[in-house]
Amino acid sequence: MSYDKNNIFAKILRKEIPCNKIFENEYVFSFYDINPQKKIHALVIPKGEYINLDDFNQRASNQEIVAMSKAISEVANILGISIEIGKGYRVLTNLGEHGGQEVPHLHFHLFGGEIIGKMVE
Template identity: 50%
Template structure:
């Protein structure tokens, strides 16, 4: 499948330093920052620095180093923010939206890490 990357999307502009962000973590291949419109008390976005549209595109085209770095960056954010489940009841949700049916709004791969309250059901039950 072909992927067309839009170099003018908001995350590309953030990566180029044209738009500021509230950085949580930066690694060689990834950037994590607080979402400007958080849906939970903790809402961090993690993006690869490379021009990848969706998770599928990333897995198909990224180097092993980029893939490992991206997933480790997510873990580092979870650790840094103390979100790992434990006796205190803390936990988190990791969300990747891909394509139209996945309601992806920015065509640059990004992972949402959400926490800080009961997040409810992942996908509400719909009447049949």
């Protein structure tokens, strides 16, 4: 599967579609989900063209991988849901058809601000 440069997150990164930005650094961008599933629902995405987590782990630089991991924690702190500030949160990424991936650009969902519930029903 090749990367689709016209997916919604690529358009957000190019500023063709507006978003409510939370955080940005050289490698990572974060914004609020436009269709929140929980009280707090943010997305954290790489700025690079990666389809999913497997693609990212195979092709991303060590700097990008570290930046993504640290950005997830930073966004949780900004949102007040980290263990240090809040009561915790869930991080989720979907891969492929069976994993429920809808947008072919790696993205992590951060859910918080309330009890999230069961992992899988």
